Amino acid sequence: MTAPVSPAETLRVALAGLLDGLPTKVAAQAVERLIVNYRGTTPTDAPILRDRADVAAYAAYRMPATFEAVRAALDAFADVVPEWTPGRHVDVGGGTGAATWAVNATWPEERPVTVLDWAEPALALGRELASRNPLLKSAEWHRSRIGAALTIESTDLVTVSYVLGELTEQARTEVVDAAATAAQAVVIIEPGTPDGYARVIEARDRLIGVGFHIAAPCPHSAACPIVPGEDWCHFSARVSRSSLHRQVKGGSLAYEDEKFSYVAATRFPVTPAPSRVVRRPQIRKGQVLLDLCESEEQLRRSTVTKRHGLLYKAARDADWGDAWPPPSLSPAQGEGQSSDA
Numbered sequence: 455m456t457a458p459v460s461p462a463e464t465l466r467v468a469l470a471g472l473l474d475g476l477p478t479k480v481a482a483q484a485v486e487r488l489i490v491n492y493r494g495t496t497p498t499d500a501p502i503l504r505d506r507a508d509v510a511a512y513a514a515y516r517m518p519a520t521f522e523a524v525r526a527a528l529d530a531f532a533d534v535v536p537e538w539t540p541g542r543h544v545d546v547g548g549g550t551g552a553a554t555w556a557v558n559a560t561w562p563e564e565r566p567v568t569v570l571d572w573a574e575p576a577l578a579l580g581r582e583l584a585s586r587n588p589l590l591k592s593a594e595w596h597r598s599r600i601g602a603a604l605t606i607e608s609t610d611l612v613t614v615s616y617v618l619g620e621l622t623e624q625a626r627t628e629v630v631d632a633a634a635t636a637a638q639a640v641v642i643i644e645p646g647t648p649d650g651y652a653r654v655i656e657a658r659d660r661l662i663g664v665g666f667h668i669a670a671p672c673p674h675s676a677a678c679p680i681v682p683g684e685d686w687c688h689f690s691a692r693v694s695r696s697s698l699h700r701q702v703k704g705g706s707l708a709y710e711d712e713k714f715s716y717v718a719a720t721r722f723p724v725t726p727a728p729s730r731v732v733r734r735p736q737i738r739k740g741q742v743l744l745d746l747c748e749s750e751e752q753l754r755r756s757t758v759t760k761r762h763g764l765l766y767k768a769a770r771d772a773d774w775g776d777a778w779p780p781p782s783l784s785p786a787q788g789e790g791q792s793s794d795a
Contacts, residue, residue, distance in 0.1 A: 461559040461587065462521065466694070468586045469517055472510040472579070484511035509575045513550045513583075514696065520643075522691040523714035524556035524615050527643050530670040530775060531718035532560050534726055540611035540639065542566045546629060547600045547617030549573065551580035551590070553643075557613065558589040567593035568607070572600055601625035606636035615643040618653045630657045634664050639720045646688030646713025654687075658717040666719040671775065673726045673749040680753070687732060687747070688715045689775040727777030734774045742769035746778055 539561050545553045548569035557567075567590060571577050577595040584590035598604060601621060606612060612633040618626045633640045642657045644650035655678055658668065668675040671689065680687055690711045732753070733745035741759045748754055756778075758769035768780045 469514045481511040485515045509579045519712040520552035526691040527716040528560040534669045542609040544609045545569045549576040553613040553615045570598040612637040641718045643716040648686045651686035651715040654715045661719040669724045670718040676751045
């Protein structure tokens with residue numbers, strides 16, 4: 455029996471087809487120009503993606519990374535709400551639809567999906583790509599200004615991925631407020647930079663202010679214990695690199711790590727993870743060092759050694775962004791078995 459093709463592989467094949475007939479050098483030049491625009495510090499009031507060539511090149515380059523980052527955030531969220539599945543999904547500023555693919559990879563069933571974006575070429579290409587995914591064939595793609603004029607119909611889940619950095623401060627506030635008004639759950643993902651983290655924290659505070667509960671990554675809904683300007687909370691998702699990736703960025707590795715910051719919040723009560731691994735674990739001889747954000751509203755380094763038995767084995771398998779201790783361990787196995795560094 456042939457194994458089912460994963461959403462990530464389906465997306466990769468669909469994206470590769472976009473570049474048929476377009477010289478790699480031309481695609482790489484388009485991507486480099488668009489990266490300069492996206493990294494600009496001045497928010498735009500018009501779409502950066504102007505035509506199909508722009509959209510095809512940038513989607514082939516960026517969409518896999520956005521997909522993996524959003525999927526990682528959604529997987530962490532789904533672990534906290536195992537009995538909940540979104541019935542309806544709205545993707546704000548969704549462009550070519552990476553977040554819609556990620557939602558359907560996390561909860562693999564067909565659902566009503568609406569993608570809102572102000573760039574018609576991106577919407578058109580997203581619609582074309584979605585035709586390759588049976589779970590997205592009925593998705594609706596609508597042109598909409600992202601900001602004060604944004605209207606979101608009542609829905610279960612709103613995703614806002616890699617969008618807030620393109621907006622003015624006022625527009626960011628309006629987008630988060632619109633999402634909070636419409637949805638039972640809101641997931642916001644931004645680049646894993648200090649500025650991206652700051653935008654996520656701003657959105658997190660606003661969601662808490664209107665009664666939302668933080669589900670992930672934070673183990674609490676209190677203030678973030680990170681001191682602004684000293685550090686930032688971010689995570690990493692591994693992304694397979696295409697030939698276009700390698701040409702634009704150089705190097706020969708078959709993968710790269712996409713850094714991202716995120717928050718997942720719900721209108722309904724949740725029980726978040728007891729703590730979360732917020733840095734890559736450091737494995738040393740006979741011990742593992744875990745940097746944790748804890749439900750007690752603090753950051754702590756925990757040292758797990760061989761004498762901790764099952765907890766030590768779990769620590770060696772733990773990854774950046776994981777809940778800690780693993781849900782597979784009973785509370786008794788997870789308590790009191792690690793020490794401060």
